[in-house]
Amino acid sequence: MKIQHIFFDLDNTLWDHRRNAYLTIRDLFEKEEITLRYRIGFEEFHAVYHDINEKLWEDIRDGKIDKEYLRKHRFYDTFRHFKIDDEGLSMYFEEHFLDKILNHNNLVEGAESVLEYLKSKNYTLHIISNGFKEVTERKCILSGIDHYFQTITSADSVGVRKPNPAIFEYALDLSEARKETSILIGDDWIADVAGAQRFGMDVIFFDVLNENPQQEELKIITHLLQIKEFL
Numbered sequence: 001m002k003i004q005h006i007f008f009d010l011d012n013t014l015w016d017h018r019r020n021a022y023l024t025i026r027d028l029f030e031k032e033e034i035t036l037r038y039r040i041g042f043e044e045f046h047a048v049y050h051d052i053n054e055k056l057w058e059d060i061r062d063g064k065i066d067k068e069y070l071r072k073h074r075f076y077d078t079f080r081h082f083k084i085d086d087e088g089l090s091m092y093f094e095e096h097f098l099d100k101i102l103n104h105n106n107l108v109e110g111a112e113s114v115l116e117y118l119k120s121k122n123y124t125l126h127i128i129s130n131g132f133k134e135v136t137e138r139k140c141i142l143s144g145i146d147h148y149f150q151t152i153t154s155a156d157s158v159g160v161r162k163p164n165p166a167i168f169e170y171a172l173d174l175s176e177a178r179k180e181t182s183i184l185i186g187d188d189w190i191a192d193v194a195g196a197q198r199f200g201m202d203v204i205f206f207d208v209l210n211e212n213p214q215q216e217e218l219k220i221i222t223h224l225l226q227i228k229e230f231l
Helices: 017-031 034-038 042-061 067-081 087-103 111-120 133-142 165-175 189-199 224-229
Strands: 005-008 124-129 149-154 182-186 202-206 219-221
Touching: 005 165, 017 034, 017 042, 017 087, 034 042, 042 067, 042 189, 067 087, 087 133, 111 124, 111 224, 124 133, 124 165, 133 149, 149 165, 165 189, 182 189, 189 202, 219 224
Parallel strands: 005 124, 005 182, 124 149, 182 202, 202 219
Antiparallel strands: none
């Protein structure tokens, strides 16, 4: 059946979370003079933070932890790696990170062009995000892409995260769409690809990290503008 509704993941599919987080943490790192105080280089600190944060987001996606655990531990565990046991400093970073990251609203290359293209083709566009509800809509607004989307679904609104089928069901009900005429575009192999496939919805995998999965007939892109080859 002809695709009518396109559901996008947000972070690292349209909104460049990796880049925006990097810039935000660098700002906080310099403001607090961490290198001067603790003799830690920013690039080294950020590399450790990135690995810890990615693992915690995998755990929250898989239902092993909740968002409060993630918020308490991603900076705390990073500082602990450098033998700095300072919960106050860690929470300062966490609280200011969530606020200050919205000062940086870089989009993934090609995001606005492809959204404009899809709108011109009369597709109805939506967001399904595993991110926190309090920031998901603000990311869309502050980056100037909110007007492209008819609905925005955050995991916190549903109480579950992708790949749980319930979040896909919720998003489709909200948008009054049918899975047979819908497609998801996302960068997470488990949350987006496995989740959509298990739900029975078509999917385009945005292979940002060059994972190069070997799955027959799977639609794969490495740049957003390649969406035009499928839609």
